[in-house]
Amino acid sequence: MFDRIQTPAVLVDIDVAKRNITRFQAYADSHGLKVRPHIKTHKLPAIAELQLDAGAVGITCQKVSEAEAMIAASDRLNDVLITYNILGDDKLAALVALARKVKLAVVADNATVIDGIAAAFASAGVTLEVFVECNTGADRCGVGSPQEAVELAARIATAPGLRFAGLMTYPPVGGAARVQAFMTAAKTLIEARGIAVPAITSGGSPDMMKAHLAPVATEFRPGTYVYNDRSLVARGVAEWEDCALTVLATVVSVPAPDRAIIDAGSKTLTSDLLGLVGHGHVLGRPDITIDQLSEEHGRLRCDGDINLTVGQRIRIVPNHACVVTNMVDAVHVYGSGKAPELWPVPARGKII
Amino acid sequence: MFDRIQTPAVLVDIDVAKRNITRFQAYADSHGLKVRPHIKTHKLPAIAELQLDAGAVGITCQKVSEAEAMIAASDRLNDVLITYNILGDDKLAALVALARKVKLAVVADNATVIDGIAAAFASAGVTLEVFVECNTGADRCGVGSPQEAVELAARIATAPGLRFAGLMTYPPVGGAARVQAFMTAAKTLIEARGIAVPAITSGGSPDMMKAHLAPVATEFRPGTYVYNDRSLVARGVAEWEDCALTVLATVVSVPAPDRAIIDAGSKTLTSDLLGLVGHGHVLGRPDITIDQLSEEHGRLRCDGDINLTVGQRIRIVPNHACVVTNMVDAVHVYGSGKAPELWPVPARGKII
Known part of the structure; x- marks a missing residue:
């Protein structure tokens, strides 16, 4: 199926991605929770549309x-939250232009950012x-206390050009209780000031x-x-068959019985470890560790005979799917x- | 000087790069050593031309x-060594096309690769x-012994379409003595077979x-x-003022007295550690550690007051310059x- 694809290459199983989307949407629906997927993982308008189709x-x-x-890629992507403090004249001008086109929201955790976007x-x-x-x-x-959240909410609510939209957080793994406590306290304090809190948005796949x-x-x-990855399998919240994104690589050298080199290095898999040992999981070969990456080489090791041949292809679940995209x-x-089918990734490589 | 540049951005001090080029070329000239710089660090035809100007x-x-x-970018880049095992019909066809245009060499460490390129x-x-x-x-x-090198040299020398060019290695840091021993033994054995060894090429900036x-x-x-980086400063072979490549970033949040967040994360600095602690050196602020990266956030910590303000710009020497490029x-x-001046980087992002 992948014989004609040059390596290294990033593969996406769209059926698995759809299943992942559907599964979480069903969970969220059952709890009356709105879903606003982060596109950083796929950076693909067509997959964002699948997420909307499911109910996002x-x-x-x-x-x-x-x-x-x-x-720019899809008329349907017309309700966007940018979860970042935005600073600088050029970025603010771009933000204004986007806000004229779609329903747009941003976040802020300090007065400088609020005053800049307000102006x-x-x-x-x-x-x-x-x-x-x-x-x-x-x-x-993020502000460190509900009291600080109130001050900024009031600053937004009274600023020209801005509307207070609510509270946002990106919690640590295992942080649900802290989200509940912080947000409840902040909401109570903000409402006591006579300011409504229209929405409270949290995130993070590990605890979704x-x-x-x-x-x-x-x-x-x-x-x-949407893709899952080795980090989520390691956390026990996904199985290998839930991993929609894999890297296809070719064995280019087997210089020793216990060592092989593939043509996927840090330029494809990236060096993100996310607390793991090794740089990815070779599908079907749990005995292999990808113990070292240089830009164009991945080094595979195992305790016994690695049993790979030059020219053979393998597939790898990366530690972190988003950065591979x-x-x-x-x-x-x-x-x-x-x-x-080759799909361009229009939102990749956006640096500034 | 950098006020009008949107962040994050990669800056290159061309004077420092030229000084680095000149310094090594002078050393190599004094030892009768040819220089063939690896372009992976800059990926810029104009800097490759500066390297040729200096004597590469x-x-x-x-x-x-x-x-x-x-x-494609420069007629002057007409003598190219690709230090990689090349496999696959598409890549081989591209290699043939290049060999018709310029003086081209590749490496091989196994018979499968040799037979493929020969065919x-x-x-x-x-x-x-x-x-x-x-x-x-x-x-x-790389082959593990001089004896294996002889077998492959003979295979190349007798293969149609190929010419044996010599021996190549990318040694570990501190590996000069092993290079000398391995290459001397391999050269002697190959010459004893009646095969000339026209060149022996080694590499690696840490020990250059x-x-x-x-x-x-x-x-x-x-x-x-050509650029140097934090890893080479840590090894004691460069100073901060020898680092030509830096990342310009903006402080977007100072949420606690000892913590600041910048807009350069792993999408700019990458997660390469190269054995170091932290993700880069903040110029002028040796007290700061970049202790965590997410894609778009870099987290700065220090023991005392971090003394940064939202909107302030800083410059970072990355752990590894090549991957930032x-x-x-x-x-x-x-x-x-x-x-x-904004220079496009034509050889970046070459995956296949």
Whole structure:
């Protein structure tokens, strides 16, 4: 099926992706939770449309440039949340242009960002929805306390050009209780100021089937779930057969009985470890460890005879699917009864 | 100087790059060693031309597609070594096409690869130079013993369409003595078979100033030396002021006194650690550790007050320069008296 594909290549089983989408949507529906998938995992307008078909209310992007690429590619991607603090005249001008086209929201966790977007939107005569990002333990962005969330909510609510949209968080794994506690406290305090909290949005594929443990949230933003990867299998929330994205590679050298070299290195698999040992799972060969990557070489080791031959092809489930998508201009999409087709990835490589 | 550049961005100080090029060329000239720089670090035809201007005999590429991009961009890049086992009909056809245009050589470490290229080149009526890749301790590709090298040299020498070009290795750091021992033994054995060994090529920036400790080598292939990076500073072979490539980033959040978040994550800096702790060096702030990357966020920590403000810009020397070059479609090149100019990176993102 993949004989004519040059390696290394990124393969996507669209049937598995659809099954993953359907499964989480059914769970979310059963709990009255809205789904707003993060497109960083696939960066493909056609898969975002499948997520909408299943019932998603819109999409999440991480950058203005990602949102531009997705919106330009499909009229249906017209409800977008960008979960990032946006700064800088060029990015703000691009944001205003997008807000004229679609329903758009962003997040902010500090006054500088709020004042910047307020100035840009007020002078453009456009209104932008803004969530306050809250730190529920991941210690990345986000205000550190419900009290700080209230101050920023009030700043947004009174700023020209902005509308307070609610609260957003990207919690750590196992963080549902902290989400529930932080968001409940922040919501109560904000409402006590006479400001409505229209939505509370949380995310993260590892804990997505536990989203109901933070019932204060109204929306969930899973990303990796559409493809799954070795990190999610290691966490016990997916099986190998749920992994829609794999890397096809060719064995280019077997220089020792216990060692083989493939043509997929860090330029395809990336060096993301996500706490794991090794750089991916060779399908059907759990005895093999990918113990080292250089840009164009992946080194495979095993305790006994590696039993691979030069020219043989293998498939690898990467540690982290999202970052692999970003490395390639196109992916080979296939399914049952659907021969592989090359799909360009329009939202990849968006740096600024 | 960088105020108008949107972040994150990759900056290249062309004066520093030229100084790095000149320094190694002078060293190599003083030891009668030919220089064939690896273009994987910069992926820029214009910098490859600077390397030729300084005295390089040609360039090294890691893939057929990289060589295609470099050759298409400059008539002067007409002597190319691809240090990779090349397999597969499509890649072999591309290789034949390149060999019709420029002086081309590849490497091989097994009979399957040799037989494949021989068949392709013999039927095309073109001759290809082939080096035998030798493992001098890095345990990646390469035959494991001088005896195996002889067998492959003889196979190349007698194959239609091929010419035996010599021996190639990519040694481990500190491997000069092993290079000298392996290559001397292999050369002696091959010559005893009546086969000349026209060239012996070694590489690796960390030990480039010790290349004379393996005098059997006739040629050296440094890559990272042109830009340097945090890994080479950590090894004590470069200083921060020798680092030509930096990443310009904006502080987007200071959510706690000891923590700041920048807009450069693994999509720009990559997750390559190269044995280091942290994901880069913030210029002027040795007290800061970049302790975590997600795709679009870099997390900065320090023991005391981080003393950064939202909107402030910082510059980072990445752990590994080569992989950063691969992440961006263009880099901002500047120098003394030369305002930043955007240069496309034609050989980036070459996957197959």
